[in-house]
Amino acid sequence: MWKIGDRLGGYEPGQFKHRFRMLFIIVSVALSLLVMRLWYLQVIKGDELRQRSENNSVRLRKIKPMRGLIMDEGRRVLVDNQPSYDIVFIPNRTKDIRKVIEKIRALYTERSLTFSTLTSPPDRVKPFVPVLLERNVSMEKLAVVETHALELPGVATEVTPVRQYLNGEMTAQLIGFTGEVSPEDMERDATGKLSPGDIIGKLGIEKFLDGHLRGKNGAEQVEVNVAGKAVRSLGRIPAELGDNVVLTIHSTLQEAAWTAIGDRAGAVVALDPRNGAVLALVSSPSFDPNLFNGGISFDDWENLSSDIRHPMENRSISGQYPPGSTYKPVIAAAALEEGLITPETTFFCNGAFEMGDRTFRCWQSKGHGNVNLHRAIVESCDVYFYNLGKLLGVDRIAYYARAFGLGAPSGIDLTQEKGGLIPTKQWKLSRLREPWQMGETISLAIGQGFNLVTPIQLANVYATLANGGTLYRPRLIKQLESSDGHVVKRYGPEKLGVLPVRPQTIALINKALWGAVNERGGTGYILKRKEQDVAGKTGTAQVIGLPQDEKARKKKRITADLRDHALFVGFAPYGNPEIVVAVILEHAGHGGSAAAPVARKVIDTYFALKKMTPTHEQAQSAAEIRGIAKP
């Protein structure tokens, strides 16, 4: 197969001998150069450099930047920084950590202080790797350690800025928390700006705006002695402070919502329908984000992450619930726009609706009689909407639901938002490999079945109705400011779309929503204020398919985690809406009795606040009236 001379060209083995000689010289010279340099550094300058390395080593120390502040709409500080004085042990000559701890303990006891060790000290310490002994110590303890430095070899004090979450649980999921960068975070980071030991946002706004809040590491070149202690500074690049963030959140409203929920599980979202600004975003149960300051302890983490009530989940953006009757305005808009009904069209409700061999019940078992659109919304007649569902079909419902922003994440300035679910025939076929059943459309029409929405989406649906048909992106961030106070970036309203619904249709639905609160027989009557300015809709979402038989239904309702979710969504004031509130309470029973009072609390607080402080708009319109004589 292979013959010498076959395609060998003129090649003779060994023809490169002369090349070898030259290459030998190049390689020898180059490598000798390296050896000479080694000789120079290690033998001639060896002692000098050894001195530099052993006695007073120059070390580059990272200066951690201070994260930006987070403020509410009225510039009230929600998240601050505090210095934390930590006591660390750097094993070098002394490796016995237990002995060191005993020594500190003894010194403390002399002054009747107690050593509060975080966890038991590690069994094995690695040379030169600092071990944290005590976090955030008092000035007294600091003084003790500093003055006894000679008796405590290897013990040093460190100052690090630590986050302080002033509102604790109330804003925990919204604002999030920070933590040390993990190897996974480093891998994911494409900016190349992270280095081990950096503190980054792990949840909520802290995570979403991490790039702005974090600031930039500084560096300091210090001489350190054998114990790793800084002796003097040789040069310094200061850290750059992170940007401050001003949120659209009103902390008073946030607090009102948080208090109103109490210890129940659920979420409250308040929006400004005129521009999509989020005024309150509450999720309950919650957790204390200050636990994460400077690293959460193992026990605390176990407790938090294994809690079956999922306190770290932000239910307002990632809790997915069936919308129940709060979905009815969407169905009504669809049916009117498709020309399937007029406002005067009536359906007869005798308390039940037959579809094939199935019976769908109205919540009012004795029936509503003849109902038109207005009464159907006011009294939340299920049978009326069963009829609309049958006329519309699933795909037309989905078209309008999507136009209202359902079925996809709203785009709020947070990570981990869920998109909910708006089913279509195609979806069911590809996902469940089953054809769509007409009966399922009937359930959809009253917000049951496959439908899933998040509280933020639901609030946005009503915000879109309230402002006459514009879908805005819900926004949490009002502006970013540099640490010296000038505005880096200001955020304005962002239009996502316009409803394919005529203004008169929206007006009709809004009027019915007003009726549901203010007319006798309305399901949200509990919210009726003396100003008669609230419009809204209650909802009760079944957690599982309950038996249609009334008796079995009552029996089953007893178990707590099978009880219905209670919902209310509404806006105020009716004529010129300024606030939308969506409330979902898990397993709390009926929307009118459980969720509506929470919404009422938020709305009342909003107007009480408004009365106290003239808003920007009022001031402006006052100026307009003074300046321009209106005809």
Add this chain to the structure above:
Amino acid sequence: MIKLDRRLILNFDWTLFILVLIISGIGLLNIYSAGFSLTDFRQTPLYIKQFEWILIGLAGMAIAFFIDYRFLNRHAYIIYGISIVLLLVVFMAGYATRGSQRWIAVGGFTFQPSELVKLTIILALAKYFDRHQIGRSYHLTELFIPFTIVIIPFLFVLKQPDLGTALVFLILFLAMVFFVGLDWRSLLIAGAGGLILTPIGWYFLKDYQKERILTFFGPERDPLGSGYHIIQSMIAVGSGGVFGKGFLKGSQTQLKFLPEQQTDFVFSVFAEEWGFLGGVILVVLFFSLILWGLKIMIHSRDYPGALIAFGITMLIFWEVFINIGMVLGILPVVGIPLPFLSYGGSSMVILMTAIGVLLNISVRRFILQS
């Protein structure tokens, strides 16, 4: 092409194989020390990972050994093409860490195609110069295609950005051209062109790359930034003295004064702990490896074999020289790994495979003789 010939075993080049094993073994010990004080106990220790890479590398070496290198030569362009496609994948959908997009992720592993390209460029150039033997020195115009072979991956890698690897491509090209012969006039023109292009190239460098080169000429101008690497590296090396501080006892290393101490600056860890003596032994080991590679080149039975052996040997030589030169502060800081010592899977596996090709050329001179 895979024939299990008795002669493959009988004439196996044990010297080369054992040299590589010794150097990799030293590298493994050194990685153990470099990673010793890294705190993260949740992750697999670096030396275990490095050991796994060595094993995978040995598998690559075995494959490269058994496949006749003339088969590689015959399909050099296709192999080169595949490696370029991989670079393209990096460009389109690569995996970025620390601000540089160099990796592709394949089932949990990340792989750096630019390391593979170092080998495939050698194969492609060897094939080209074998096909186009003209019996005299080449003129500049006749080097258009080989230049294209190198400049395509060069630009891709420069864009990642990875100046060190791009530089290796260029060096391989120049070494191969000098080897096959370039006539004097062309050399003068190319040299002049290079001098003119240098300031233009400077314009295209990223700020951090300019910074490093400026720092090289005066490390003290930025002791907090890039100069810190060089200063700390030189302190580490120098403080090792004649006999070194001993295994796991390098305070510069263990105190983590050295950035990138397990990758590009791994030699300073070694020099600190093993001193001048250790350093010289390591350099001598590399010297032997390089000479042995050149010996294989001389004794190759055919032209492509000689060219490939030359290319691989030059790859090792220049990487060793530039890396150690950089650590010792006589060359600017560019990201070039130290063969068999730097931590990193792609470099280890590709170099082991390249050694497999060398073993292959070495053993087949006995087989092709008959």
